[in-house]
Amino acid sequence: MNNNRFSVPSAELEKQTEYKEKVKTVLSSRFSLSFPKAFVHTYGCQGNVADSERIKGLLTEMGYEMTENLDEADLILYNTCAIREHAQDRVFGNVGALKKIKKDKPGLIIALCGCMMQQRYVADKIKESYRFVDLVFGTHVLYKLPEFIYRCLCTGERVFDITNSDGNIVEGLPVKRDGSFKAWVPIMYGCNNFCSYCIVPYVRGRERSRGFSVIVDEVKELVKKGYKEITLLGQNVNSYNKDLANEYRFPALLRAIDNIEGDFIIRFMTSHPRDCTKELLDTMADCKKVAKHLHLPVQSGNDRVLFEMNRHYDRKKYLSLIDYAYSLMPNLSITSDIIVGFPGETYEEFADTLSLVEYVNYTSLFTFIFSSRPGTKAAEMDDFVSREEKGKWFSELTGLQEKIAAKRTASMKGKTYRVLVEGKGRYDGYLSGRTEGNIIIEFPGAEDLIGSFCNVRVTEPKTWILIGEKAD
Ligand code: 5AD
Ligand code: SF4
Numbered sequence: 001m002n003n004n005r006f007s008v009p010s011a012e013l014e015k016q017t018e019y020k021e022k023v024k025t026v027l028s029s030r031f032s033l034s035f036p037k038a039f040v041h042t043y044g045c046q047g048n049v050a051d052s053e054r055i056k057g058l059l060t061e062m063g064y065e066m067t068e069n070l071d072e073a074d075l076i077l078y079n080t081c082a083i084r085e086h087a088q089d090r091v092f093g094n095v096g097a098l099k100k101i102k103k104d105k106p107g108l109i110i111a112l113c114g115c116m117m118q119q120r121y122v123a124d125k126i127k128e129s130y131r132f133v134d135l136v137f138g139t140h141v142l143y144k145l146p147e148f149i150y151r152c153l154c155t156g157e158r159v160f161d162i163t164n165s166d167g168n169i170v171e172g173l174p175v176k177r178d179g180s181f182k183a184w185v186p187i188m189y190g191c192n193n194f195c196s197y198c199i200v201p202y203v204r205g206r207e208r209s210r211g212f213s214v215i216v217d218e219v220k221e222l223v224k225k226g227y228k229e230i231t232l233l234g235q236n237v238n239s240y241n242k243d244l245a246n247e248y249r250f251p252a253l254l255r256a257i258d259n260i261e262g263d264f265i266i267r268f269m270t271s272h273p274r275d276c277t278k279e280l281l282d283t284m285a286d287c288k289k290v291a292k293h294l295h296l297p298v299q300s301g302n303d304r305v306l307f308e309m310n311r312h313y314d315r316k317k318y319l320s321l322i323d324y325a326y327s328l329m330p331n332l333s334i335t336s337d338i339i340v341g342f343p344g345e346t347y348e349e350f351a352d353t354l355s356l357v358e359y360v361n362y363t364s365l366f367t368f369i370f371s372s373r374p375g376t377k378a379a380e381m382d383d384f385v386s387r388e389e390k391g392k393w394f395s396e397l398t399g400l401q402e403k404i405a406a407k408r409t410a411s412m413k414g415k416t417y418r419v420l421v422e423g424k425g426r427y428d429g430y431l432s433g434r435t436e437g438n439i440i441i442e443f444p445g446a447e448d449l450i451g452s453f454c455n456v457r458v459t460e461p462k463t464w465i466l467i468g469e470k471a472d
Contacts, residue, residue, distance in 0.1 A: 006169040006208045008143060013170070019146035023062040026153050031063075031074075038064040039073035043091060044081025046233050046269070047204075048114055050184040051142060052079045055113070057174030058145045066176070070101065075109045075149075080116035082199050084371035088116055095130055102132040109152050111135035113142065118203035121374065123162050131158075138162035139204055143170040166190075167205025171214060181228045181451040182422070187215050187253065188234035193272065195299075196310045196377035197339065197370060200235060209241045212248050216256050223262040228451065229420055230257070232268040238275035251283040258287035263453065265420060265436065266290045270297060274312040276321055285328040291436045292329050293363075296321070297337035301356030302349040305342050310377070315356060322360050333363040333437025340397060341370045341390030343381035350393050354400055363408060363437055364464065365401045369394055402463055409439070409461035416457045416471045417441065421449045441466040 027036050038059045042052040055077065056066060067073055076098060081087045095112065102108050110133045116122050118138035126133050134152050137144070141161050148159050167190045177183055188209040191201045219230050232253075234240060240250040257266055266289045271280070273296055284290050296318075300306050303314045325332055338353060357365070369390050372379045419433035425442035426432070431449060432442050433456065442465060443456050460467040 006167065008168050008170050013143065013172070016143060016146045019150045020058070020062050023146055023150050023153065026150070027063040030153075035065040036063060036074040037067040037069075037072055038075040038077065039067050039070050040077045040079065041094075042079045043087060044079075044083060044115065046184050046231065047186065047189075047235070048079050048081060049178070050186050050233055051114070051139075053175050053177050053184070054142060054173045055079065055145060056176035058143075059149075060176050061174050062146060062149060074107065075111065076101075077111040077113065080112060080114040082115040082119060082122075082203055082373070084368065085373075086371065088122070091116055095126075095133065099130075099132050109134050109149070111137075111148075111152075113137045113139075115139060115199070115203040118162055118164075119199070119375070120162065123160060127158075127160060133158070135159045136162065138164070140165045140167060143173060165205060167208055169208055169210060171210070181226065181420070182231070183222045183227045183229070184231050184233055185215060185218055185222070186210065186233045187237060187250075188240050191235040192239075193236060193274070193312075194310060194377075196308060196381075197342065197373065199373040199376060202375055204235070207236065207239060207242075212241065212253060212256070215253065216260070219257050220260050223260055223264050226451075227264060228453065229265045229267065232257075232266065234268075235270060236272040236275060237268050238271050238277070238280060242275070251277075251279050254280075254283050254287055254290055258289045264289060267293065267438075269295045271295060273298065273318050273321060278321075278324055281321070281325045281328055284325075291438070292331060293333045293335070293436060293438045294325060295335045295337075297366075298353075298356065298360075299337060299339050300342065300345070300349070301353035302345070303352075305345050305349050305352075308344065308378075308381070309339075309342060315352070319356070319359065331437075333435075333439070334360060335364050335366070335438065336360070336362055337366045337368070338397065339368050339370050340394045341383075341385055343370065343372075343378055343383035345385065347393070350397075354397060357397065357400055358404070361404060361408065362401065363439060364405055365397075367394060367397055367401070406461075406463040409458075409463060409466060412439075412458045412466060413461050414458060416455050417468075419454050419456045421445070421452055421454050423450055435466075439466060440464070441468050443468040443470060445470055 042048050080091045098110055117136050123136050126136055135148050141163055151159050190205040190207045192207045194201050241248045298318055417435040419441055421431050421433040423432050429444050430442045431445040441456055455471040456468040457471040458466045458468045
C-alpha cells in the first residue's frame with residue numbers, strides 16, 4: 001500500500017508553498033484595487049479536467065480569481081491534449097489567436113501545459129515559433145506551478161519545464177472543482193500498456209496508484225459535502241494496485257466506496273479489456289451504488305488488428321467478458337472506443353468490427369479515424385488505405401451504431417429511470433439529466449431539481465437522447 005516511490009520529496013512541496021506566498025504578495029502589490037484574473041481552458045479527457053481542477057486550486061490560493069472571459073484575463077492557461085493530430089492542430093490554432101491579445105496587454109501571462117507539451121518537438125515549436133508564450137510545462141511538474149508563475153512575474157523570462165520522469169503522485173494539492181454535485185476522483189495515473197497507436201504512455205509516464213485509504217477518504221468527504229456522482233478515473237482502472245494483494249485492488253476499492261453511507265452513484269473509467277476480470281463484473285453487479293454502465297474500449301473486432309495494436313486480448317476474450325457481464329446485468333449499458341483505419345487494416349478486417357458492434361449491442365460509441373502520433377510504433381507502420389476510404393468505413397460504422405442506439409432507446413419508452421439532474425435542457429423549461437446507463441434524458445421541471453435525483457418516465461425516445469416526464 002506504500003506509494004512512496006512516487007512521492008515528491010516534502011522539502012520540494014514546502015518550497016512550492018513558499019512560492020505560493022511570494023506570488024500572492026507580488027500580485028497583491030500589483031493589483032491593489034481588483035483581483036488578478038485567470039482563464040483556464042481544458043482540452044481532452046477527464047484526466048485533464050481533474051488536473052485543471054488542481055491548477056485552478058493552486059491559482060486560487062495564489063490570489064487569482066477565475067474568469068470565463070478571455071479578454072479580461074491576466075493569465076491564460078491552456079491544458080492541452082495530444083491524443084490525435086486534430087486535437088493538437090486545434091490547440092496550435094487557438095494559441096496563435098492569443099498573439100494579438102498579448103500585444104495589447106504586455107503584462108498578460110500565457111501558459112501551456114498538459115500532454116501535448118510533454119512532447120519535446122511541440123515544446124520546441126512553441127519556443128521557436130510562438131514567442132509570446134511565457135510558460136510551458138509538462139504533465140510531471142504541475143505541482144511546481146507557484147514557482148513557474150513567480151518566475152514569469154518577477155524575471156520576465158520565458159519558462160520551459162517538460163522534465164520527463166516515470167511520473168509522480170502529489171497528494172494534498174488544493175482542488176477547485178468545476179461542479180458541486182459531480183466529482184472526478186483520479187485513482188491512478190499513467191499507463192503501461194503501450195498500445196501501438198497511443199501517445200499516452202509517452203506523455204503520462206508509468207502506471208502508479210493513489211493510496212487506497214486516501215481515495216476512500218476523499219470520496220467520504222465529497223459525499224459529506226453533498227456530491228451525488230463520483231467518477232473514478234484512470235487510463236486503466238482495472239490495474240489499480242495491480243502489484244498488491246487482492247484486498248487493495250480495484251474491485252475492493254469499488255466495494256469500499258460502495259459501503260460509504262449516503263445517496264450517490266459511482267462511475268469509473270476507463271477499463272481495459274485485458275485486465276477486466278469476472279471479479280470486477282461480479283463486483284459491479286453486487287454494488288448497489290455502482291452505475292450499471294461499462295465503458296470497455298474494444299478498438300477493433302479483428303484479431304490480427306488487435307495484435308498489431310498490442311491490445312493483449314482477442315475478440316473471443318472480449319466477447320466472453322460481454323456475455324458474462326450481460327448474464328449478470330441484463331440491462332447493462334456498454335460503451336466503447338473504436339479506431340477505424342489502423343495501418344494495414346483491410347475492409348474485411350474492418351467488417352469484423354462491424355459484426356462485433358452488432359453483437360455487443362452498444363449504447364453508444366466513441367469512434368475515431370486512426371491518427372498517426374510521432375514516436376509511437378504504429379506511426380512507423382505502412383498505411384495504404386486513403387483518408388477518403390477510411391471516411392467511408394467510418395460512416396458505415398456510425399450508421400450501424402445509430403440504428404442500434406435507436407432500437408435501444410425505443411425499447412426504453414414508457415419505462416421509468418432514476419436520473420441525476422445535471423442542468424437546464426435545450427428547450428425552455430426543460431431539465432437535462434443522465435440515466436444510470438449514461439443516456440441523456442430531458443424533461444420539463446423546475447431548476448431547483450438540478451443536482452438531485454429524480455424519477456423520469458421516457459415518453460419520446462430519440463436516437464441518442466430521451467425525452468421524458470417526471471414520474472413522482
Ligand atoms: N488515433 C485514433 N484514435 C486514438 N485513440 C488513442 N490514440 C489514437 C490514435 N492515435 C483513441 C482510442 C482510445 C481513445 C481515448 O482515443 O480509441 O481509447
Ligand atoms: Fe493509450 Fe492503450 Fe494506455 Fe489507453 S490503455 S492510454 S489506449 S496505451
